Amino acid sequence: MLNPIIHELFQKYRLLTKEVNNVLKKHDLFAAQWSVIYCIDLHTEMTLTQIWKYLNVEAPTITRTVNRLEEMGWLVTREGKDRREKIVRLSEEAIQKLPHIKETIIQFESDCLNRLTLEEENQLILLLRKIDGKEVLVRDK
Amino acid sequence: MLNPIIHELFQKYRLLTKEVNNVLKKHDLFAAQWSVIYCIDLHTEMTLTQIWKYLNVEAPTITRTVNRLEEMGWLVTREGKDRREKIVRLSEEAIQKLPHIKETIIQFESDCLNRLTLEEENQLILLLRKIDGKEVLVRDK
């Protein structure tokens, strides 16, 4: 952008999405779809609102991705007691396929980070969290 | 995604683009447009290929952004001696508006990074560069 940190962060974002899309191709998934599947698996069952709040994206993004994943047979949805909300869970096939996909993702991610020591990884995550901490809690200044 | 570093990196990317778009709104620009203007300013004159190689994106992305910026009067293009290539430079208005825009961007970026010390900034950039270093040079392992 101008600042080298932000520049680097943007470049890595593009590089990583590109590569993760490539890795996921063999499972017929895209990165954003995988992130939704992963987060539903983590919580077993979620409303759309819970998903977009967890992933920190806007609601329409999740409407679209969940619809697509439902069409593709990865997700099953039902109406909640509150009839406005849509509750999503993984389909049987998805649950079955999940371990294998997780494996390839773990492999991919560890390849990406193989030049970092464990300590560096911890440092990196702490430093990333310090960027733009408006919502984290206004600490000083 | 699953790995907290990559997860955090993706979140920060979204947060930062959102906020930089918000800051640029008063200049009638979007983040990607600004990055093209900035890099042309840095090099005075560039071909499309030089731009997309510098920014590390694909060619069609730059075709689109440059066309839009030309329509909007930010850029001027001409044909090179090699008649396949399109050479781009900033328009007079762009050059005039640039200092003010730069100022707001610098302000924005330093706000984003104000919780990091200078040393932490240096560390962060080094750590980011270690991610997925396939193209950087395969060093060890």
Place this chain on the structure above:
DNA sequence: CTCATTTAGTTACTTAAGTAAATAAAGGAG
């Protein structure tokens, strides 16, 4: 010189995500 190959840019189509505005159910004040 001619033709095959490479290079620069574009076009068409797709994923990803954002904003603004609409719909529709739930909840609350009176």
Place this chain on the structure above:
DNA sequence: CTCCTTTATTTACTTAAGTAACTAAATGAG
């Protein structure tokens, strides 16, 4: 109970960027 407000989701439109396939100019082998 009625009406207003809030909440959950959706729809329409836009920016950003990718892939694949195309055009057209340049280059190089013969």
